[in-house]
Each structure stands twice: as C-alpha cells, then as structure tokens.
Amino acid sequence: MAVAIAEAPFHVLAVDDSLPDRKLIERLLKTSSFQVTTVDSGTKALEFLGLHGEDASISVHADHLDVEVNVNLIITDYCMPGMTGYDLLKKIKESSSLRDIPVVIMSSENIPSRINRCLEEGANEFFLKPVRLSDMSKLKPHIMKSRCKEHYHQEEDDLLSNSDSNTSSNPTNNSSSDTISNNSNPTNYSSNPTDNSSGDSSSARKRKAADDEILPKTSRPRHS
C-alpha cells in the first residue's frame, strides 16, 4: 500500500520565554522549511498541545482523537520561569498521546548533569545556545524516526485487517534497523545510522530508542 507522505512542512512548536531568542529560533526553523508555532511558556505549550489542567498526564485521551493541532517536534528552552523545559519534557513524556513527539532541549548553560537528566527523561537532543542553522539539520531525523515507528504500526494494522499472510518484516523490530537516512525522501529507509552521536561533546549524545512501545493506533492524528 502506498505510504502517504506529508506534502505539508513539518510543524515545530518552539518554547522560549526570551523574545529575542524566540524570534531567532522561529527564523532558524522557517529558514529550514519548518512550519513554526512559538509560545513563551511551558504552560502555553501544553495548552497548544491539547493538554489541560494539572492532571494533564491522565486527562485527554478522548479529547485527542479530534485534536486539530499536529506537532512533529517540540523544541524548548530549559531555563524558563514557572515550568522549566525539563518540567515540560516530563509532562509530554507522561502523556500517552504526546510522548512520541520528539523533544529537543536548548540551554545557554553547558551543564552535563542537566543534559544527562534531560536525555534520561526522554529528550531526543540537546542544543547549546546560541542555536545555529547547522543545528537545524539534526531535527528532521528525529521526526522521521518517530513517523517511521508510526508507519510500521499502521502497516501492521493494515496487514492484520486484510488477514493475509504476514509477509512484511516484523514491525515491532524497532532496533537500529529503522534508522532513516537524512534526505528529503522519507520512504528511503536506508540503514544509514544518522541518529548516532555526531561525536562531539556530550550535548550531541542522543538516547537510543529503547522503547519499542506500540503506539496507540488511532489516538495520534494522522499526518495528511
């Protein structure tokens, strides 16, 4: 079956309390062909994502079936008043409908324990500020990887519903073989391990997806 590839640009939600930084990250993302929404706090980010109130982690499975918003990646500053980027990350990872959205943390402070804490909590990437144009190329692999997972699970659904013999590869085999090459064709599933560490400081260290979680099939909005 043909895979529906999104023609629309990927949508990034950027969270930063600093106005100049917000303006910069917006431009960086737009220059890199992303659709961008910026908000100035973690609270507003959660509102935008469709989570409400304090028990956001248990709330809105039902609401999310008809959520209009479709966010492919969240990039957030770490140091923000009220809800920090780390707090926001936790809330996102606690939400069954949002936890598969890749999250990138930005910080002007190079503190290894902070970086590790974020990566352990499930952040996909850590950028040291000031963020540069060259950092933008690191975003798409994370988006593609999460879409690939979704695609595999959708394929499994289709195969099961056809009740044919299962001739495709095991879709739950989400180890290093589901890495995506970093080019513009999302169906080109080469084994080019672009999501490995680029080898410089600890800020480039990425968490390998140890979570072979089965995505909820219909509660995530499909990319049209």
Next chain:
Amino acid sequence: MDYSNLRRQAASMKKVLFDQGHLDEQFRQVEDLQDEASPNFVEEVVVVFFKDSGRLISNLEQALEKYPRDFNRWDAYMQQLKGSCSSIGASRMKNECMSFRDNCGKGNVEGCMGCLQKLKREHAILRQKLESYFQLLRQAGPAGAATRPVM
C-alpha cells in the same frame, strides 16, 4: 546619491564593531538568517534585543536595591541577560554579564555594581552604533538593506 559608497561606509562601520569586540561571530549567524523573505530580520531582532535587554537591566537595578546582597537572585537576572547578549553576538555586553556573575559568586557587591555600570555603558554604545549602522543601510537603498554587505 552614491549608494555603493553608503554601503561601503556601512560595511566599514560594521567592521569596526567587530574589530573593537562589540560584536562577535554570532552576529554573522544572525545575518545569515536574513533573506528576501525576511529582508529586515537583523534590524528587527536587534530592536527586540535592545528593548528586552533594557527591561532586564532595569529589573536588575531594581533587584539590586530591593534585595541587597541577594546574589542568587542577581545572578539569575544576569543569566537571562547574558543569554540574550550571547544570542545576538553582543560580545562586550556578554563579557560584562560574565564579570557580574563572577562577582556574584565572590559575594562582591562593589564589583557587581561596577560591572552593571559598564554593562549599561556598553548597552548604550552598541545601541547607538547599530542604530547608525541600520540607518546607513536604509539610506543605501533596498539593495543595501536586503543583501548582506560584504565585509
């Protein structure tokens, strides 16, 4: 009107800003983001920066008075300010922020006050110089504003 001469003047003005350490490489990164789709981006960001940093400096000054010797609080304000300076490439301002934070770490009130005065001075200087620079670019015409002057 000799537009190429104006552009040359603008380029020269900018070079001085770099040579004298007012601006660093990050400013060039910001310039790289300007294009036909966003032809006034650099100036827009700079305007936002000066408004924002002005506000932060003012908040800090109030905090220095209201919360004497509250170095943690002072440092937190300065961390924010340093972040903004860093994002735009305001190098001298950033250095004063860092000195201020050092003085916080040492519990040196006079040192902090001294740094703040220098910071305010650098803030004013950079603002004035960049305003002149953008004015010159505008006079040099749309071509001068939209393209990055060659250094």
